[in-house]
Amino acid sequence: MAASTMSFLERAGTGPREAARWSRRQVLLTDLRSVRGRAYPRVKGLLREPSWVLFEILLPFLATSAFVFVYRAIDAPQQYVGFVVLGGALSAFWLNVIWMMANQLYWEKSQGNLELYFAAPMHFMSILFGMAVGGMVMSSTRAATVLLIAGTLYGVTFSVDQWALLLGVFLLTLGALYGLGMVLASLFLVWGREAWHMGQLFTEPVYFVSGLNFPVARLGFLGALSVAFIPLATGLDAMRQLAFAGAAFPAGTPPPLVEVAILAAMTVVSIVAARWMLIAMERRARRDGRLSVRWQ
Amino acid sequence: MSALARAAMDPPAPAPIFDLARTRGRGPADTFRTFAVSARLGWQLEANWTDPFLFFVYSVAKPVSSALILVVMLEVIGGPAGRSFRPFVVVGSALWSFVISGIAGLAWAILEDRERYRVLKYIYVSPSDFLVVLIGRGVARLVVGLAGVVITLVVGVVALGVPFDVAVVDWPLLAASSVVGLGAIIALGLLMAGVCIQTRQESWSYPEAFAGALFLVTGAVFPLAVLPAPVQAIGLLAPLTWWIAGVREALFPGGPDSIGGPGSLFAALLGHPSPTGSEIVIALLATGGVATLAALAVFRLSDRRAKRAGLYDRTTGS
Amino acid sequence: MxxxxxxxxxxxxxxxxxxxxxxxxxxxxxxxxxxxxxxxxxxxxxxxxxxxxxxxxxxxxxxxxxxxxxxxxxxxxxxxxxxxxxxxxxxxxxxxxxxxxxxxxxxxxxxxxxxxxxxxxxxxxxxxxxxxxxxxxxxxxxxxxxxxxxxxxxxxxxxxxxxxxxxxxxxxxxxxxxxxxxxxxxxxxxxxxxxxxxxxxxxxxxxxxxxxxxxxxxxxxxxxxxxxxxxxxxxxxVQRESIFRIELDRLDGGAGALARLPGVVSASAAADVADSVGRQVVVMNLVLEDDGALGRVVGALAETGSRIQGLRKSEPTLEDVFVELVGRGFExxxxxxxxxxxxxxx
Structure with missing residues (x-):
């Protein structure tokens, strides 16, 4: 880029052929800055319209509380209250992945942003990463609030033996969740309007098969299948095992270390798949003229 | 030949005469037509049952999964307490899918028409009553929600062992609770629509969050008696509490009760353990009326602010 | 560069x-x-x-x-x-x-x-x-x-x-x-x-x-x-001929004589109209084979005692080009x- 002291009128730098050839460093920096750029409106939006504190944090916290009271109504052991609280915290990330990642490209297209993103020189994955980072700020706040307030209010006692592993599982869960979000984003781009309904399918039914409020092992084969394929189920089960060490867990799901491996595989596979799918989807969208057609 | 030249050759049209009567509209006929058109539009956009996928998502997968989550939660604990509680949670959970549909239908109509289709401003300035349009759009989702209730109850009875005897159903109570409850749900939807006029595009989850908060205080899936007294008091002021209690009592007379029981605020205040059918209807009417007035007030306030701040034709997004 | x-x-x-x-x-x-x-x-x-x-x-x-x-x-x-x-x-x-x-x-x-x-x-x-x-x-x-x-x-x-x-x-x-x-x-x-x-x-x-x-x-x-x-x-x-619009104080004998001048394709006079400052003028539309014929027209007008109040060459527009190429207008x-x-x- 040319010196900043020059007016935009005169600033030309090298010729067009040279300007089109970027070093690896330039490419990397642009991708990183694009992550920051895309995360920016998300974070600004949170600061600018604080209604999300009520609707994204406080009210969902009350919904989580309802499940705590279900267990209380049937005199369940205290650790089950902990299961609900942990599920409520992680569901914040899942909702973020579905509504603010997977469905987002469809919105970007409606708003006319998608074609500008594709016409810009950064890798499109940076846009998805930017969305993820911006979304994580909100989801993390919600998750932390649920954990702190519900943990305190309902007397949840965590019993952690392996803090590092728990942190690792959490980070890997985020990686796998947002990786899946990227895959879904490129799929939803092609599905268009159907994507919205698909997002609906990914809420309660996924909560059920992921064991949001109960140990997923209770679902037997279905639970094992979920742990193998749904990062929410895998992450939640691993974190429950690590955060409530010593609690009695029903048999049927693997130990945390195996789930760590599953999560790591999910992360890698989903990011590679997202990258590949984005290229394929972009090519298909360019071929079919779908990058800028709204409302389909 | 240019359009101008063609127009020049056509016989001149009679000069338009301003028809003052058009500004007055046709009263109830206009209202009904607006409602019917909006409902049809909502149906086509969101709930067309000719698409089996949509039917599966909204009327089967979501409500049945919600009920199953609760059923498994009870099973996890096991024991008689868990099992006797099953009909209670299945019915509450089934009814709740109707609540979410009702509240979200109206609020999402605002967000969709403003942010996605960008027609909200045109609808707003059309001669149709905006409120009627919104309610019409929301009705489609209510119908989908109703299908969800029926399917979940059928699944509950057939697959989950919920005991149901059609002969003992209290039909008058069911009818009264349903009609008044429906009004209350639409009022809450209107309230959320008023909120969503003010908020940004990402407020899709707000209706569900609002419904989620009500989930805690309305005795949908556990008796209010387990809540602290002040929270119970909030629950008793919510029309949904009485609607759920009414429908539950009508379908399963004498079954577990969400409002009364030992340790409940209701029992402490009224001196008898559980509300009667007439008490439920009266309370539902009173709380529903207050909720409707409050929703209308919120919506009007929001409407006025939106006009002042130019919110009807903005798009937000982040 | x-x-x-x-x-x-x-x-x-x-x-x-x-x-x-x-x-x-x-x-x-x-x-x-x-x-x-x-x-x-x-x-x-x-x-x-x-x-x-x-x-x-x-x-x-x-x-x-x-x-x-x-x-x-x-x-x-x-x-x-x-x-x-x-x-x-x-x-x-x-x-x-x-x-x-x-x-x-x-x-x-x-x-x-x-x-x-x-x-x-x-x-x-x-x-x-x-x-x-x-x-x-x-x-x-x-x-x-x-x-x-x-x-x-x-x-x-x-x-x-x-x-x-x-x-x-x-x-x-x-x-x-x-x-x-x-x-x-x-x-x-x-x-x-x-x-x-x-x-x-x-x-x-x-x-x-x-x-x-x-x-x-x-x-x-x-x-x-x-x-x-x-x-x-x-x-x-599309500009095969030169088209001029001339405003005159009067035009004795009509435009017929001008139309017969060498290089003039056609000449037609409209009724008296008011010009931009309110004067009554005769507007004449001239189609010439090329700009060179304009001199002869001006000379002939001077001989009849007509005074030129205004002269404007009509340029074709891109719309004319489009019509010429497509055979119809934009609309x-x-x-x-x-x-x-x-x-x-x-």
């Missing part, structure tokens, strides 16, 4: 683009060959549905051609998209992109990040461009509150953020008032002329805009380029190109 030999800024060979649509596919581009050298402000002029936007989408790497090849500064639009995206930008009229929750300044800064500018440099560039497009007062205003004209100015600023070597402008003044459109046009020309090699491809269906701005114009209709040339060259194609072409709105055809 002094002294450098550049490939063509735009080069298309037999570009064809067909959209799948019912009841039959729509041919948006039908064998377009185009060469635009660096440094040119090139216009695509045609009615709605002519294929202008489709061509821009292909050149901006948003759409693949069904067949044929297209290059931007030598880079292939199918295979070398990254390179093209690094040196181009685009602005479309009526564009509603961005996030309404951000201010003008923030929105533009966000886009600087997509072009890899460092944070501080991005803010500096945004401030400079916001000033240049006349949005300094609105820079802290939310995007959702901008007027159409302000929004379009912001879009232009966005298009210049990365110092593109080629800027694609798709109907950039669509919906703008006269003053806003003029200031936008002035800025576009000033920016383009400031550095040799900067190229602009402009699509418009405003004849005057194309005439005023473009070095060369391609007239497009139904996916084909019908003619290419400078506005003057194109107009010359008819637009009506004829109306297709079911299943796909954009530009």
């Amino acid at each position: 002094p002294g450098a030999i550049l490939p063509l800024a735009i080069e298309t060979r037999a570009v064809r683009r067909v959209y799948a649509a019912r009841p039959q596919p729509i041919v948006a581009l039908d064998g377009v060959d185009l060469e635009v050298p660096p440094g040119e402000l090139f216009g695509l002029l045609g009615p709605n549905g002519a294929g202008k936007t489709t061509l821009i989408k292909i050149l901006t790497t948003l759409l693949l051609p069904s067949s044929g090849t297209a290059r931007v500064f030598g880079f292939d639009v199918e295979r070398e998209t990254k390179q093209i995206r690094r040196i181009m930008n685009m602005v479309a009229g009526g564009e509603q992109s961005g996030y309404g929750i951000l201010t003008v300044r923030e929105q533009l800064w966000m886009f600087t990040q997509f072009y890899g500018l460092a944070g501080g440099e991005g803010w500096r560039r945004v401030d400079e461009l916001v000033e240049a497009v006349g949005l300094a007062e609105q820079r802290l205003q939310r995007v959702s509150t901008l007027s159409t004209g302000q929004r379009q100015k912001m879009n232009l600023a966005r298009g210049l953020l990365n110092d593109p070597w080629i800027l694609f402008l798709d109907e950039p003044t669509l919906g703008l008032d006269v003053s806003a459109a003029r200031s936008l046009r002035e800025l576009i020309v000033e920016w383009q002329r400031a550095v040799p090699g900067r190229t602009i491809l402009l699509t418009t269906h405003y004849m005057a805009e194309a005439d005023e701005l473009c070095d060369r114009i391609a007239i497009v209709d139904r996916g084909r380029i019908l003619a290419i040339g400078s506005p003057t060259e194109l107009k010359k194609r 008819d072409s637009e009506a004829a190109s109306m297709v079911p709105a299943t796909e954009e055809v530009g």
Whole structure:
């Protein structure tokens, strides 16, 4: 880029052929800055319209509380209250992945942003990463609030033996969740309007098969299948095992270390798949003229 | 030949005469037509049952999964307490899918028409009553929600062992609770629509969050008696509490009760353990009326602010 | 870029683009060959549905051609998209992109990040461009509150953020008032002329805009380029005779005598009319074989004692060129190109 002291009128730098050839460093920096750029409106939006504190944090916290009271109504052991609280915290990330990642490209297209993103020189994955980072700020706040307030209010006692592993599982869960979000984003781009309904399918039914409020092992084969394929189920089960060490867990799901491996595989596979799918989807969208057609 | 030249050759049209009567509209006929058109539009956009996928998502997968989550939660604990509680949670959970549909239908109509289709401003300035349009759009989702209730109850009875005897159903109570409850749900939807006029595009989850908060205080899936007294008091002021209690009592007379029981605020205040059918209807009417007035007030306030701040034709997004 | 030999800024060979649509596919581009050298402000002029936007989408790497090849500064639009995206930008009229929750300044800064500018440099560039497009007062205003004209100015600023070597402008003044459109046009020309090699491809269906701005114009209709040339060259194609309008204080003996002069094709006098300052004048329309015959007409008028109050040469417009080439006017072409709105055809 040319010196900043020059007016935009005169600033030309090298010729067009040279300007089109970027070093690896330039490419990397642009991708990183694009992550920051895309995360920016998300974070600004949170600061600018604080209604999300009520609707994204406080009210969902009350919904989580309802499940705590279900267990209380049937005199369940205290650790089950902990299961609900942990599920409520992680569901914040899942909702973020579905509504603010997977469905987002469809919105970007409606708003006319998608074609500008594709016409810009950064890798499109940076846009998805930017969305993820911006979304994580909100989801993390919600998750932390649920954990702190519900943990305190309902007397949840965590019993952690392996803090590092728990942190690792959490980070890997985020990686796998947002990786899946990227895959879904490129799929939803092609599905268009159907994507919205698909997002609906990914809420309660996924909560059920992921064991949001109960140990997923209770679902037997279905639970094992979920742990193998749904990062929410895998992450939640691993974190429950690590955060409530010593609690009695029903048999049927693997130990945390195996789930760590599953999560790591999910992360890698989903990011590679997202990258590949984005290229394929972009090519298909360019071929079919779908990058800028709204409302389909 | 240019359009101008063609127009020049056509016989001149009679000069338009301003028809003052058009500004007055046709009263109830206009209202009904607006409602019917909006409902049809909502149906086509969101709930067309000719698409089996949509039917599966909204009327089967979501409500049945919600009920199953609760059923498994009870099973996890096991024991008689868990099992006797099953009909209670299945019915509450089934009814709740109707609540979410009702509240979200109206609020999402605002967000969709403003942010996605960008027609909200045109609808707003059309001669149709905006409120009627919104309610019409929301009705489609209510119908989908109703299908969800029926399917979940059928699944509950057939697959989950919920005991149901059609002969003992209290039909008058069911009818009264349903009609008044429906009004209350639409009022809450209107309230959320008023909120969503003010908020940004990402407020899709707000209706569900609002419904989620009500989930805690309305005795949908556990008796209010387990809540602290002040929270119970909030629950008793919510029309949904009485609607759920009414429908539950009508379908399963004498079954577990969400409002009364030992340790409940209701029992402490009224001196008898559980509300009667007439008490439920009266309370539902009173709380529903207050909720409707409050929703209308919120919506009007929001409407006025939106006009002042130019919110009807903005798009937000982040 | 002094002294450098550049490939063509735009080069298309037999570009064809067909959209799948019912009841039959729509041919948006039908064998377009185009060469635009660096440094040119090139216009695509045609009615709605002519294929202008489709061509821009292909050149901006948003759409693949069904067949044929297209290059931007030598880079292939199918295979070398990254390179093209690094040196181009685009602005479309009526564009509603961005996030309404951000201010003008923030929105533009966000886009600087997509072009890899460092944070501080991005803010500096945004401030400079916001000033240049006349949005300094609105820079802290939310995007959702901008007027159409302000929004379009912001879009232009966005298009210049990365110092593109080629800027694609798709109907950039669509919906703008006269003053806003003029200031936008002035800025576009000033920016383009400031550095040799900067190229602009402009699509418009405003004849005057194309005439005023473009070095060369391609007239497009139904996916084909019908003619290419400078506005003057194109107009010359339809200007086979010289047409003059002469205002006289009187015309004794009528126009018949003038029509018989050598080199005069026809001469006709209208009834007395009031001129711009209210004088009664006789208006005469003259069609001459060439400008040289005007002297003989003026001489003959002087002999009859008529005094010339006004003289104006009638220039053909680009509309005349279009009619000549297509056999119908713009409005008819637009009506004829109306297709079911299943796909954009530009």
